[in-house]
Amino acid sequence: MILFKSIRWRNFLSTGNQDTVVDFTENNTNLIIGSNGAGKSTILDALTFSLFGKPFRKINKPQLVNSTNEKDCVVEVQFTIGNTFWVVVRGIKPNTFTISRDGNTLDQHASTNDQQKWFEQNVIKMNYKSFTQIVILGSSTFVPFMQLTTNNRREVIEDLLDIRIFSTMNSVIKDKIRALREDIKVYELKKESLIEKVSMQENFIEELENRSKENIKEKEDKIGQILVEENDLMNSNSFIEEDIFKLNKEIEDVTGATEKLRTLGNLKGKISNKVSTITKEHKFFTQNTVCPTCTQSIEETFRINKIEDAQSKAKELQSGYKELEEAIKKEEERERQFTILSKEILTLNNGISKNNTKIAGCQRQIRDLESEIQRIADQLANRNVENEKLTFFKNNLKETYEELAKNKDTIQYYDFTYGLLKDGGVKTKIIKKYLPLINQQVNRYLQMMDFYINFTLDEEFNETVQSPIHEDFSYASFSEGEKMRIDLALLFTWREVAKMKNSVNTNLLIMDEVFDSSLDGFGTDEFLKIIQYVIKDANIFVISHKTGLEDKFESVIRFEKIKGFSHKVQ
Secondary structure, X not given: OEEXXXXXXXXXXXXXXXXXXXXXXXXXXXXXXXXXXXXXXXXXXXXXXHHHOOOOOOOOHHXXXXXXXXXXXXXXXXXXXXXXXXXXXXXXXXXXXXXXEOOEEOOOOOOHXXXXXXXXHHXXXXXXXXHHHHOEEOOOOXXXXXXXXXXXXXXXXXXXXXXXXXXXXXXXXXXXXXXXXXXXXXXXXXXXXXXXXXXXXXXXXXXXXXXXXXXXXXXXXXXXXXXXXXXHHHHHHHHHHHHHXXXXXXXXXXXXXXXXXXXXXXXXXXXXXXXXXXXXXXXXXXXXXXXOOOOXXXXXXHHHHHHHHHHHHHHHHHHHHHHHHHHHHHHHHHHHHHHHHHHXXXXXXXXXXXXXXXXXXXXXXXXXXXXXXXXXXXXXXXXXXXXXXXXXXXXXXXXXXXXXXXXXXXXXXXXXXXHHHOOOOHHHHHXXXXXXXXXXXXHXXXXXXXXXXXXXXXXXXXXXXXXXXXXXXXXXXXXXXXHHHHHHHHHHHHHHHHHHHOOOOEOEEEEEOOOOOOOOHHHHHHHHHHHHHHOOOOEEEEEEOXXXXXXXXXXXXXXXXXXXXXXXXX
């Protein structure tokens, strides 16, 4: 049970910079009175603001701060649950929200929204809608249970019966189902990818073995062909070398012809000079008997001897000149043979050089092919690595199938659980169980207020109303006073159910202006009897403009406005 102890507020709405404190436990019945605008309904806004972060009436949050002081707006509420003492403090300018348990402030690192959610789910176990249906009734901005939507009605009932956990669980399971479906999609994609990888790897290994053997055979055949070509070239070189050897033998016989020709040419030149000199001397002595220079007579015997000597020498030189010319012709032929042989040897050496280049190319090709063969052989030798890859892919695929099967089994379980937890499942069965009691209590309170109708709610929380006058009636068809009686009966019933379930059971009940317009005098009397004699374990606060009620309550709290600020007057 939530036992509300007190509430304190400052700089809240029309309240100034002084604390207004209301003790919730001092008296069972309390009347809050005051003129319009005095601040008597402020307690409603302060209470819901402190617990839920929003006022009861339709007031914007910035407007909650006192317009004169404009800062230090603070509301504090104290309550116990069992033996645990709780204090909630919420403020504006500065913004504050603290929760204390037995004097220890809880962790403030979480966001305000997360704190609020935790507070509602784990401490008071009520949201704003449920709180206002159980604790507060009657303000002009209040939406009674019968005017709530079907979903909001369901939320209130689920809080009362302490079965909102099923909705929370259902939401969690729904998220898990959504996540599992996404996981299944991922695993399906992974499965397809792994199936393809396994197939590709198997084909690769098979192709690797087949193509590797074919490639090795092809390259070995190529090497054989190149070796034949290389051998042919080497044989060709052998034949060429034999020819060169023979030509070198032949060229030895004509080697030095050029030098000899040069010597013979020099000799020929000398002989030609001598012949020229002898020819001139012979002509001189043949044609002259007197010296043309000194005009002296040349002795005839001397002249004749010179002529004969010149003729003898000329004849001798002519014979040597012929022999020299024959020798020159012979050497010229030898030189021509040397040149021919040298060209042939050069041509043959060029052939050997070309063959050697081709042989080097053959050897390079062989090395390259042998490297390729070794690489392929290494691949074949290392196909265990590829087999390990294949095994890895297969194991991964097996694990993926297992995860898929596991997730599909899990999602079936979650689907089943989801079906149980949704509105038509377990919750509906529990609600059906309590509906007779709810309807019984509602009609009990209606009769206490001398309103004799048969009011029932079905499992969809739609009403059926029967009366002695009308067979079928609806909530909307009643007068405002009759609606108020139904709202009060439902409020009292919700509190009975909450007490029974101990889920959202609380001591506090605040009713705003229930007497002022909707209840006639007779209805007011019956209502007062209920809160005095039937609802004995509650601390009830009634806010009213109506006069003449002060003696009906244990305590009267008056609010007045003094110099623009709201004050509580006991």
